[in-house]
Amino acid sequence: MKTFFPIARAFVLLAFVLLFAASCSSAGPGADEKVMRWAGGWPRPPLFQGNSFANGGIGEATNYVFEGLMQNVRITNEQHLRLAESVDFQEGFVEVKLVDDAVWHDGVPVTSKDIWAYYMLNNGAEVTQYMEDIEIIDDKTFRVHWLEPYANDIVLSFLLGQDKQATIPYHIYGEYVDRAAELLAEAPRYSQEEQLLKKGRFGLQIDDALMSEIDKNWRDFLVAGPDMPVGTGPFTISRVTSSDMLLEKFDDYYLADQIKFDKLTIKNPGSDGAAAFALLRSGQVNYLDGTPPQDILESLLAANKDLVHFKMLDPASVGILYNQAMPPFDQNEFRQAITYAIDRSKAREVGNVYGREPTISLTGLVPSDMENWLKPEVIDSMRDYSYNPEKAEAMLIELGWSRDEEGIWRDPDGVRPDFIIGVNGAWQNGLMPGQIVAEQLTAFGMPTRLMAVDGTVYFSNATKGDGMYHMSMDWVDIAWGFMFPWQSIREVYEGGIAKMMHMPRYAEDHEDPGKRNKIDLRLTSYDGVEFDVNEVVQRIPYMDEEEYTLWFSRMAWANNEEAFGINLFQNVTGTWLNQGKMSGLPLESKIEKYDRNMPVPETEADMKEVLKTNFFNSGIQPYIEGQYRPKE
Numbered sequence: 001m002k003t004f005f006p007i008a009r010a011f012v013l014l015a016f017v018l019l020f021a022a023s024c025s026s027a028g029p030g031a032d033e034k035v036m037r038w039a040g041g042w043p044r045p046p047l048f049q050g051n052s053f054a055n056g057g058i059g060e061a062t063n064y065v066f067e068g069l070m071q072n073v074r075i076t077n078e079q080h081l082r083l084a085e086s087v088d089f090q091e092g093f094v095e096v097k098l099v100d101d102a103v104w105h106d107g108v109p110v111t112s113k114d115i116w117a118y119y120m121l122n123n124g125a126e127v128t129q130y131m132e133d134i135e136i137i138d139d140k141t142f143r144v145h146w147l148e149p150y151a152n153d154i155v156l157s158f159l160l161g162q163d164k165q166a167t168i169p170y171h172i173y174g175e176y177v178d179r180a181a182e183l184l185a186e187a188p189r190y191s192q193e194e195q196l197l198k199k200g201r202f203g204l205q206i207d208d209a210l211m212s213e214i215d216k217n218w219r220d221f222l223v224a225g226p227d228m229p230v231g232t233g234p235f236t237i238s239r240v241t242s243s244d245m246l247l248e249k250f251d252d253y254y255l256a257d258q259i260k261f262d263k264l265t266i267k268n269p270g271s272d273g274a275a276a277f278a279l280l281r282s283g284q285v286n287y288l289d290g291t292p293p294q295d296i297l298e299s300l301l302a303a304n305k306d307l308v309h310f311k312m313l314d315p316a317s318v319g320i321l322y323n324q325a326m327p328p329f330d331q332n333e334f335r336q337a338i339t340y341a342i343d344r345s346k347a348r349e350v351g352n353v354y355g356r357e358p359t360i361s362l363t364g365l366v367p368s369d370m371e372n373w374l375k376p377e378v379i380d381s382m383r384d385y386s387y388n389p390e391k392a393e394a395m396l397i398e399l400g401w402s403r404d405e406e407g408i409w410r411d412p413d414g415v416r417p418d419f420i421i422g423v424n425g426a427w428q429n430g431l432m433p434g435q436i437v438a439e440q441l442t443a444f445g446m447p448t449r450l451m452a453v454d455g456t457v458y459f460s461n462a463t464k465g466d467g468m469y470h471m472s473m474d475w476v477d478i479a480w481g482f483m484f485p486w487q488s489i490r491e492v493y494e495g496g497i498a499k500m501m502h503m504p505r506y507a508e509d510h511e512d513p514g515k516r517n518k519i520d521l522r523l524t525s526y527d528g529v530e531f532d533v534n535e536v537v538q539r540i541p542y543m544d545e546e547e548y549t550l551w552f553s554r555m556a557w558a559n560n561e562e563a564f565g566i567n568l569f570q571n572v573t574g575t576w577l578n579q580g581k582m583s584g585l586p587l588e589s590k591i592e593k594y595d596r597n598m599p600v601p602e603t604e605a606d607m608k609e610v611l612k613t614n615f616f617n618s619g620i621q622p623y624i625e626g627q628y629r630p631k632e
Contacts, residue, residue, distance in 0.1 A: 306580030
C-alpha cells in the first residue's frame with residue numbers, strides 16, 4: 001500500500017458546531033466531574049429516538065455512541081481498529097475477530113451476529129455490492145466472502161471502514177433483520193458477468209416486487225427501537241432536550257481506562273456562527289473545527305491567550321464547474337480559454353487566504369494528493385493553466401470570437417455573452433470568490449454575473465434540464481470519504497459534480513443495462529489511448545496498483561485537458577483547542593514558537609498529529625487513544 005501524505009478537509013463552519021460550557025440545570029455535571037463541552041444538532045424531541053437510521057439520526061452524538069469495525073482517517077488513509085481486534089484479508093474473503101469484551105450499552109455482549117445483522121438489514125451499504133455472504137465462525141469471529149472477480153483489498157478495506165457496523169443490535173432489531181434475510185434469500189443470483197454490470201447487493205437479482213417488500217421492512221425498522229440509542233461507544237446519552245444533550249461515560253466500554261472525561265455536554269446553538277466564536281473567545285469552548293477568515297482568527301487568538309489554532313490541508317477544493325449543456329461551454333477550446341482568463345490568486349485571497357493554488361483545471365484528484373497516485377512524468381506533462389489573459393485572447397480569436405468597440409467579446413455569430421455563475425448564497429467559501437471571478441470575466445470582456453440563491457434550490461437549479469447557470473461555484477476535486485481516487489474521479493463522471501457540469505449520459509432505457517444513465521464519454525489520454533470512461537470506472541476496483549496508477553494518470557491528464565472546470569484553490573481548515581481547559585494538544589513544543597497560530601505542517605509526522613485533532617477527519621480518535629485529557 002502506498003504511503004499517503006496527510007491532509008485534511010474541512011468546512012469553514014462559521015455557523016457550525018462549538019464547544020459549549022453549559023450548565024444543564026440541576027441535572028448537569030457536578031463541579032468535580034471531568035466534562036468535555038461540545039455543540040451540534042439533532043432531531044428535536046419528540047422526533048428524537050434511539051434508532052440512528054431514523055430521519056436525522058442522533059446528530060452530533062453519533063461518533064461518541066456508535067462504532068464501526070475500523071475508523072478511517074481521512075487524508076492519511078490510516079485505519080484504526082475499533083470493534084475489530086484484527087482484520088485479515090485473504091484470497092476471496094476477509095476474516096475479522098471482534099474484541100472480546102465489547103458490550104452494548106444495555107450490557108448484552110457484541111457478537112458476530114450483530115455485524116451480520118447490520119448488513120442483512122442495511123443491505124444497501126456500498127460494500128454489499130462486493131459481498132457474497134457473511135459466514136459466522138463463532139461469537140467473535142466472522143468472514144466476509146467476496147464476489148468473484150475479487151475487488152482489490154484497498155477498496156474493500158476502505159468501504160468496510162466507512163460503515164458504523166455497531167448500530168443495529170440483533171437483540172433489539174432481530175425481527176426486522178430476520179425478515180430482511182428471508183427476503184434476500186428469495187432472490188436469484190446474477191451471473192458473474194451480470195453482477196459486474198448491475199452491482200447488485202450480495203450479487204442478488206432483486207426485482208421491483210421484492211425490493212418493495214425489502215423497503216417496507218426497512219420503513220418498519222425506522223420507527224422501531226428504544227427511546228435512547230443503544231450502541232457500543234464510550235458514551236451513552238442520558239438526557240435530550242431541544243437545546244441540550246448530556247452524555248455520560250460508559251464504564252463497561254472496552255477501552256474505558258483510556259477515556260479521560262466523565263461527561264460530555266452538547267449544546268444546540270442553531271446556525272449562529274457569531275455565538276460560536278463569542279463562546280470560543282470567552283473560554284467557554286474547549287474545541288471547535290474550522291478556520292475562519294484571517295482577521296477573525298487573529299482577533300480570537302489575541303482575545304484569549306489559551307486558544308491554539310492548528311491548520312491542515314483539506315481534501316476538498318473550491319472551484320467552478322462549466323455547464324457543457326450550455327454553449328459555448330460545450331466547446332473544449334472555449335473552456336480552456338476561460339480557464340486561462342481567471343486569476344485564482346484573487347479568488348483565494350477572499351475565499352481562504354491560507355489556501356493553496358494549483359495550476360490544473362480540474363482533474364478529479366485532490367491537488368496535494370496527485371503525486372501519490374499519478375505517474376510523475378504525467379503530472380509534469382499536464383497543461384499549465386496559470387493566469388494568462390493573452391493566451392485566452394489568442395485562443396478566443398482562433399475560435400472566431402472578436403471584441404466590439406466597447407471591448408466586449410462577441411461570438412462567431414456576433415452575439416454578446418451574458419454568463420451566470422450560480423452559487424449557494426449561504427456558502428461563504430464560494431460566495432466571495434464567485435463574485436471575484438464574475439468581476440474578472442466581465443473585466444476581460446465576458447459579461448458575467450453571480451447569482452446567489454438559497455441552498456435548498458441551488459443544486460436543483462444547476463442540474464434540472466440543461467441547467468440555469470453557465471457555471472456553478474462549488475466544491476471540486478474532493479475526497480469526502482477516503483483518498484483512493486476511484487471515489488473522487490467518480491464524482492466528476494457520475495456524482496453531483498457531474499450533474500452540475502451536465503456530463504453526457506446514456507439514456508435510462510439504453511439497450512445495454514450496464515450503461516443505463518451512466519456517463520457517455522470517450523477521452524484520449526497523454527499516450528494517445530482513447531477510452532470509454534464508463535468502462536474504466538467500472539473496472540478500477542478490480543485493478544492492481546500498477547494498472548490503477550496507469551488509469552488514474554490517464555483520466556486525470558485527460559480531465560485536465562478537457563477543462564471541465566477550474567480548481568481555484570485547495571481549502572485549508574483547522575481546529576481550535578483551549579490549552580487552558582484541556583491537555584493532549586499535538587506539537588506542544590512548537591506552540592509557543594508560532595504564538596499559537598500554527599501553520600500547515602510540512603512533514604508527514606506533524607500532519608498526522610494535527611489531523612487527528614479534526615473531528616471530521618478522524619472522528620473521536622484522540623479520545624479513544626486517551627490523548628485528550630482534562631487540564632489538571
